[in-house]
Amino acid sequence: MRKLFPITLFAASMMAGMASAQEAPKTDAAAMEELKAQLRVMQERLQSLEAKANAPVPIPIATAPVAKTQAAPATTQIKWENSPRFTEASATFKMRGRLLVDAVDVNVDRETGPSYKSRQYRARQLFLGAEGQVGSWAYRLEGGAANGSGWAWDDAVIEYRMKSGMLLTVGNQKVGGLENLTSIKTITFMERGPFGDLTDNGFVLAAQATKVGRNWSLRGALQGDSINKADVAAGAYNVNNAKERSGVMARATWAPVMTPTQTVHLGVSARYREIGGETPFTYSAAANTAYRAQNSAGGVLLSTGAVGKGDKTLALEGAWTRKSLSLQGEVAKIRVDRIDTSRSAANGGQDFDIVTGYAMASWFPTGETRPYSAAGQFSRIKVLHPLDKGGRGAYELAARYDFADLGDMKANTATALTNQPGLATAGTYKGLTAGLNWYPCSNVRFMANVTKAKINNRAIGALENDAKVTLLQTRMQIEF
Template identity: 40%
Template sequence: MTIKTSLCAGAALGVFLLGATAVQAQDTTTSWKGAPLFTNDTLTFKVRGRVYEDFVSQDVDRQTGADFEANVTRLRTARLGVEGTWNANWAYKAEASISSGGGVTAWEDLILEYKPNDNLSIMAGNFKTVAFENISSSRYITMMERGPYNDVLDVGRVMNVQVKANGENWTAAVAISGDSLNNADPTATATGGSETVGVNGRVTFVPINTDTTKVHLGAWARVRDRQDQANFTYQARNNTNYGARYVTTGAVGVSDKMIGLEGLFIQGPFSVQGEWAKADVDRLANLSSDFTTYYVSASWFVTGEIRNLDVKKGELGRTRILNPMTSGGLGALELAVRYDNVDLTEFNIAATAGEYKAWTLGATWYPHPYVRFMANYTKSENDNAAVGADVDVDTLQFRAQFDF
């Protein structure tokens, strides 16, 4: 599945102009939700976007090969898009990444949604479907990056048709999936030209949901087959979007089956969050391997804020800042710690299919809800004991972030 990515920015601008023309046809009201929100009867229209600017300092210590240091300033991402509704039943979102990790332009969320009632949603488009931190916006997660848990599972945005139901404290969703909208189409040949296909589902339940205490539990599963596309690769980056991956299987997966568990406990300004997943991978020549991955993190809002769990969506929302600088306060301060683990040692055909372990410390200052200044330090070990190719990586990174 592919689209000419050079047209992404132009398409987003075109949608904006069409929306502006539509809302001018009748009287409109304007409110503020990080950016102007135009409302005309049941029609709404809003421009959305985000910018993350990073500095990364990395020290790489190799057991074999040359050690090195790197210091870079980089644009992690810059996105522009629109979202809105036609009435209470129909909604849309279209967002393009104008630049992401080196100037690559691509589609992000591209969604058409139909809601026959408040408890049922049917969505089609390019979006994420499984894993708690994965489907939660990067604007709201605790650390600068989601970590190797997402990287190794390859649970990013793909084309989906999803049916999702929810109640006051639960959600249940099932989806049929294809490939990412940004990937090249498989070439049609005498042996076939089919893209990746999969089926996945996710359920969440919040047994405790008070103003100060929340418990989120969830589980998901996914089955997928590469069809005529390249083999799946399972790999882990060092809790950053920058640099190489030193633990990787190479392209070995023909199909895989995954299950995952997720949990979040919030008690006032304190929270503990974790996820675990197991994957069974079918390879060529009737071989198979499996791997596990997990992380555990904890955070504390020194200034008393409470993380925002959107119970009806089963994901994180925007934190309410108690004393933002826009109202004369000092903003909010959050401190956090995280441990990550990815174990690929069963894939003994690849020299670098080892184990990844890392600790990350984080601090985030929120002047107000739409701006964050973040600092993360990660000490990671990439253990490839089979070939004596261990790599230790220390990464210090800073981010200035805003969204609208």
């Protein structure tokens, strides 16, 4: 293309010269000289044009305008999980809460002394809270009124998930126990029974580390007292010792079988705690209910009194589920380090053991399965045919056996037997509970429990606190 351009100009110049030569007749010699002069001029023009054509032509590089990109406005996603969960980038927020309304009927027949009857309609729990996450940090906060008392917190924790997957949690929380870690919203029966009462694994302030694998979990914690406990300025037996209770606890679980239709769960937990300067630990239990008024004095029928300056607990747990059938049980041995008689002649004495446990079975005739996670916990069931979608909901039939033995607590010689009140109620407990649950949908449940229990206590003179307890309870529950 570069060579074609000068040739074209040359041809155009030749034609222009020839046209100029034809304008006026000249002599042959003069015409010849003029023609030669024109040829020289044309040759110089051609050389000049070729030089220019062969020279490198700079190509200007256009600088494309840089588009000013603006970050797209963050989009908030809303997902319905019984209440809306808001998600924006790496942050989430969700309101949570529950309402459990109970009706309780208690009938106590005693060997000696008057029988006792009671009927109550009560809010077992009325809780509100929130949970959320910001990057690797998360929080969970929930509290409310329970059993007609004032406001108190259950969950109140801050969590941090490390890159290794370990979860660090600080706040009011639980650590051990299969049924204990399974929420009250999800457990099969209305309450955790004497096993839950005596092992006393409720919410306390703790710093906990948790690691969950494919089918196993490990957790350990340093524990204090409940976040709801008021600050005290004086100790129980020594006014200058106002130290709060403290302890350590660990739990390990393993599921050798963990499929969508079958689960085998094994677990073990251990705890040590001491009272510091607080009132000694009391070991008491009710007949598979949170309603404590089981006698005219408003107390329970099975209790040691305030006798423990510390304790060591070892607990074993197991569960097996296959489709709609589920079996579960736990057993614990509590070694009570009893306070000295020099501190309390009424409650002091030798160390002793408490043994307690339960075994339960449940079955869903409608085909549901109890969901299990590698963290060693059961969660809310998923109703296969909810009532609001034309189904009949889910039905669950359940049975439970509870036992507890406090009889190893011995009398001391520091005072008379009649001055040691815990001896009269530190006996044995055996009870059977039948349960029927109906789930119209996954976050609503209606429950009915019937318990028949026998409490055998030792005779202290003419006092005999043996009792037979018949308990009927119903509950309506909704949670989000």
